[in-house]
Amino acid sequence: MYLLLSKVIKCKAAIAWEAGNPFSIEEVEVAPPKEHEIRVKIVATGVCRSDAHAVSPSFKEGLFPVILGHEGAGIVESTGPGVTEFKPGDKVIPLYVPQCGQCKFCLSPKTNLCEKISKIKTPISDQDLMPDGTSRFTCKGKQIYHFMGTSTFSEYTVVAETSLVKIDAAAPLDKVCLIGCGFSTGYGASLNTAKVEPGSTCAVFGLGGVGLSAVMGCKAAGASRILAIDINKDKFSLAKELGATDCLNPQDFKKPIQEVITEISNGGVDFAIECIGNVAVMKAALECTTVGWGTCTIVGVALGGQSIPVSPMELIMGKKINATFFGGWKSVDSIPKLVSDYMAKKFSLDALVTYTLPFDKINDAFELMYEGKR
Template identity: 85%
Template sequence: MANFQKCTIVSPSNETEVQWVLFQVIKCKAAIVWEAGKPFSLEEVEVSPPKEHEIRVKIIATGVCRTDDHATSPSFKEGLFPVILGHEGAGIVESIGPGVTRFKPGDKVIPLYLPQCGQCKFCLSPKTNLCERISKAKTPISDQDLMLDGTSRFMCKGKQIYHFMGTSTFSEYTVVVESSLAKIDPAAPLDKVCLTGCGFSTGYGAAINTAKVEPGSTCAVFGLGGVGLSAIMGCKAAGASRIFGIDINKSKFALAKELGATDCLSPEDFKNPIQEVIAEMTDGGVDFAIECIGNIKVMKAALCCTTVGWGTCVIVGVAVGEEGFVVSPLDLIMGRKINATFFGGWKGVDSVPNLVLDYMAGKFSLDALVSYTLPFDKINEAFDLMRQGKSNRTVLVY
């Protein structure tokens, strides 16, 4: 299968001209979830050429995130199958479709599940990092199951395969919309900076952008996986004087302290609820709490561990299949605030390249978050490690 598309190229005379260029379907390996609740199946897929304002990317490395696990759950009602998941990747531009101006083959890139078109009222506003393309989505991880023209670029065994979050990085090659891609430094190590595509950016930004942690403040971070550890790094970078890391898995504590936590607590070590323990240790509660698990009871505990008057709670985790939790109006009247973050508040096209540069300059550690680096065909093993609490982040490499 092949087709010809119009493409702007530079001729030998150094003048640009439009020519018909041959674009071919690529056959490569990908991990497909055929049905909800089923493991990943390694398959050969066909990846179509990019259409207008689309880019085909060769994925080099991709992180394993709990959101991908949520998407396989029968409780996630918006999920469409069969699907190629993955949204924390890094790769190299293989080809570009008509109209693409900001990228060229060979560019190193990070696919973005939160697009930045740069033209809508959301992208033009400093008040949000949302984009009109997903502003009406039912959930943050739905409504990017197909390309903008309503079709898929993936086929397997004669069947259309759905995209996921506009990225689908669990494929050796993927196709994304131009506004869902960030160009990064050509020297960046892709097996590390792929984490800026989700986990690190979300946690770090929750502290820096959403909570707006202040110098000398006290913070509590619930959940010490990759996102929570990144939130701890954000709290430290913002100058917090005391940072509590909370998790029932005590094996997480050593790294949490290495990255900035001053105190690590397990709720199972106390008779009283953890929010009461934290309040007692901080003269009434912390200034900022960040919930990075996606558990309704933990969200409530995070809010209640903040001080009255000005305490701020930021929700990061996604509670799939649950309705929500009750917030007492009295909590709000007494000055507590609750907020939530999507991709850490970053406008991805603008911010991710700078985050990559900050990592390369040694301003924070991504390497410390990577528990395992495995070949892509070990994807089911990588998810098992995450579910068992043995991995902060596993990176799969092709």
């Protein structure tokens, strides 16, 4: 009988040492997983606006130095004591929205929150240490903070058992990593939060990965008309390929885009989904919905304590506004099913992958995102 003990792993990670500066590729030490923790070899990770927000000088709640990343997929390397659902070799997706399965939130069908994150001010400023209050990362003798409980910008990471889910062993990790955030958020915003109806009219603001996924969700729900709005016309062909019926650039009109949409949709769309994080666009999204029953769903995250200027009269006249967190999916329950749906070709993730870069080009990946090329 042999007792196998995990050891410290040295690997590469992209560290944000302070706000506003590029990532630095460093050698880090990744400690073994403790009780109910798993160490994962990250095979692929996407870059997301939430990662960019976390290192923005305007975001006041970030902790440094930190290893960001929350849209990854990988393979279990080792498990800590008490772990029974995972074993080395399993293909997995880390979850920035945990699901403990026992708290009042997990037991309710009304939310996909979990008590492990239900009290935080913003999901991109918490889960910066492991549940025991310590870090598994060190670099140059310094403790490095975790991020959203995942930290996928490292070749190896350690996550809590409740923040990981096992997926189909045949799934391509360089594609299904997008189910860890961007795709699920946009797709679920349409299906779970907005609850787009067959035959309805929809407007999707912002055609990044999340917005394009929202377009796919509207199409899957059976919407008859899907208006895709962005100031970057280069995104229009892909939006139409994924289900958009009309593409609008606000810069092409003299009127505010909400007025244009209201005019061409017979008084306003049934559903509007904002995927940018701009409060002015959020306001426009609400205003372009029809009175009586129009629903505006907020996906984007606005920083700096900004709020949406909403007229109570619009709400009195029957318009509704809601927001989504991870597309409303209960993570542990839903992610394996979404991976299976992808494998069954019920939707495409391939179109959302615009560039594939080596890990040491992570700063280039962020530049491409900032330029709207992702």
